[in-house]
Amino acid sequence: MGTFPLPDAIDKDVVIYLTPWCPYCMAARRLLDTRKVSYEVVDVTGNAAARTWMRQNTGQSTVPQIFIKGESIGGFDELSTLDQRGGLREMLA
Numbered sequence: 905m906g907t908f909p910l911p912d913a914i915d916k917d918v919v920i921y922l923t924p925w926c927p928y929c930m931a932a933r934r935l936l937d938t939r940k941v942s943y944e945v946v947d948v949t950g951n952a953a954a955r956t957w958m959r960q961n962t963g964q965s966t967v968p969q970i971f972i973k974g975e976s977i978g979g980f981d982e983l984s985t986l987d988q989r990g991g992l993r994e995m996l997a
Contacts, residue, residue, distance in 0.1 A: 916942055916943055916944040917941075917942075917943075917972060917973050917996055918936060918941055918942070918943035918944070918970065918971070918972050918996075919943065919944045919945075919946060919970070919971040920932055920933065920936075920943055920944070920945055920946070920968050920969070920970050920971075921946045921948050921954060921958055921967055921968060921969040921970075921971075922945060922946070922947060922948065922967045922968045922969075923947065923948060923949050923967050924947060924949065926967050926968065928967070928968055928979060928980040928981075929967055929968040929980070931980050931984075932968045932970060932979070932980040932983050933945075935980075935983060935984060935987060936983075939987065939992065939993075941992070941996065948967060961976065962976045962978075964978075964979070966979065967979070968980055968983075970982070970983050972992075972995045972996065973995065973996075975995075977995075
């Protein structure tokens with residue numbers, strides 16, 4: 905089992921668990937880049953420990969799984985909705 909950073913062990917406010925080829929992961933990164941939000945990437949490719957941790961802590965095994973200040977907000981759709989409603993800015997303030 906490999907090691908991986910947990911959201912509360914990272915000093916970035918935003919952590920994205922992803923795989924490099926996932927289109928929703930790419931879209932989430934693009935949105936955050938556009939908003940100039942700094943984030944930490946955790947690639948879960950071949951990392952069973954990280955996938956198990958994600959499933960246990962979010963109820964999901966799909967990527968991306970996005971955490972803001974240690975709180976799971978879901979995937980790209982939830983991030984996009986949060987951004988459109990101004991909640992992303994509020995959470996990062």
